Amino acid sequence: MSAGRLILSSGDPTVDRRIEWARALMEEGKAADAAELLGEAMERAGAYAPGWFLLGEAREASGDIAGALDAYRQAQALDAGDRLGSGLRLARLGGASDAEAGMSEAYVRTLFDQYAGRFDAALARLDYRGPELIDDALAAACVALGRAYAFARGLDLGCGTGLVALRLAEHVGALEGVDLSPNMIAEAKKRGVYEVLVAGEMVAFLAGRPSEDADLIFAGDAFCYLADLHPILAETRRVLEPGGLIAFTVETHEGEGILLRDTLRYAHAESYVRAALAAAGLELVSCVAESTRKEKEQPVPGLVVVGMRAD
Missing domain, CATH: 1.25.40.10 (Tetratricopeptide repeat domain)
Structure with a gap:
C-alpha cells in the first residue's frame, strides 16, 4: 500500500x-x-x-x-x-x-481494504503456503491425539479472502470468519464456505462469544498484525471447548520476545509463543519451523503452531 x-x-x-x-x-x-x-x-x-x-x-x-x-x-x-x-x-x-503497543485498527483496515481485490494474486507471487501448512499441522495433531480430523465449528481469525477456510472446509461442519477489512469480508463471501462473516477485530469477536463455543480456532498469516498474543490466546482458551484446538502461523526471529520487522509485521520468538500459550492455559501440541511466504525471493522464517484446551 x-x-x-x-x-x-x-x-x-x-x-x-x-x-x-x-x-x-x-x-x-x-x-x-x-x-x-x-x-x-x-x-x-x-x-x-x-x-x-x-x-x-x-x-x-x-x-x-x-x-x-x-x-x-x-x-x-x-x-x-x-x-x-x-x-x-x-x-x-x-x-x-x-x-509493542500494536497496530492501529484503522491502519490494518485501510491496508486490506485497498489490497482486497488483488490479495490472492499477491500471495501467489509470494509462494504463500499458509493454508496447506495449517491443514497438514492439524491433520498431524489429530493423529497424535488419536482423534478424527473433524470439527463441528471453526472460527477463522483474520480470515482475509478465506484461503485457509477453503482448505479446511471439508473437515469443519460450520465455519465463521472475522476480519477488520469489509472489502476482505466481501471477497471471503465469494468462497461460499462460511455460515457467518463479521467485519471486526478478532479479540473483540472472540470476547463477544459464549464460553466453550467452538472446537477449532485458526489464524493464517494474521497474528503478524498483533504485537501481544496474550489477549487473543486467553480469549481462545475461553471460547474453545475442552479438547478443542487452535492452529496458527506466526513470523519468527532468533531473538527473544516480539520484533517489529522492516515490513511492518510482527515476528514472535518461539520462546514467546510457547510462554504465551502456557500463560493462556493452552497445551502445546506442535510447533514446527516453516516459512509460509517469501519476501524478495527469500523465505520468511515462521512457525506453524497447534495448541489445545486440555480441560
Whole structure:
C-alpha cells in the first residue's frame, strides 16, 4: 500500500504536483531530492497528513532519521486513527514510547481494504503456503491425539479472502470468519464456505462469544498484525471447548520476545509463543519451523503452531 495515496489531493494543485514529482524521484532512488521537494510542499500544506508521511519515508530513505521521526509525528498528529501507520514507523525507528503497543485498527483496515481485490494474486507471487501448512499441522495433531480430523465449528481469525477456510472446509461442519477489512469480508463471501462473516477485530469477536463455543480456532498469516498474543490466546482458551484446538502461523526471529520487522509485521520468538500459550492455559501440541511466504525471493522464517484446551 502507498499510504500517501489515501487522500488523493491536498487541496492545493501546486502541492499535489510537487508530491507526484517527489514520488517519481523516490522511484528513481533520489530520496534526498524528494525530501527537499516535499519539505517545500509541506510549507504550503501543513495539515496534509499523507504529505508528511511521504516526507517521513523520503527522509528515512535518505538517512535523515531525526527528520523522518519529526515528519511521522506530524503525520500521526493529523491522521485520526493512524490510518497511515505512522505509529508503526515511529516504533520501528525507535521514536515511540511503546514499540509493542500494536497496530492501529484503522491502519490494518485501510491496508486490506485497498489490497482486497488483488490479495490472492499477491500471495501467489509470494509462494504463500499458509493454508496447506495449517491443514497438514492439524491433520498431524489429530493423529497424535488419536482423534478424527473433524470439527463441528471453526472460527477463522483474520480470515482475509478465506484461503485457509477453503482448505479446511471439508473437515469443519460450520465455519465463521472475522476480519477488520469489509472489502476482505466481501471477497471471503465469494468462497461460499462460511455460515457467518463479521467485519471486526478478532479479540473483540472472540470476547463477544459464549464460553466453550467452538472446537477449532485458526489464524493464517494474521497474528503478524498483533504485537501481544496474550489477549487473543486467553480469549481462545475461553471460547474453545475442552479438547478443542487452535492452529496458527506466526513470523519468527532468533531473538527473544516480539520484533517489529522492516515490513511492518510482527515476528514472535518461539520462546514467546510457547510462554504465551502456557500463560493462556493452552497445551502445546506442535510447533514446527516453516516459512509460509517469501519476501524478495527469500523465505520468511515462521512457525506453524497447534495448541489445545486440555480441560
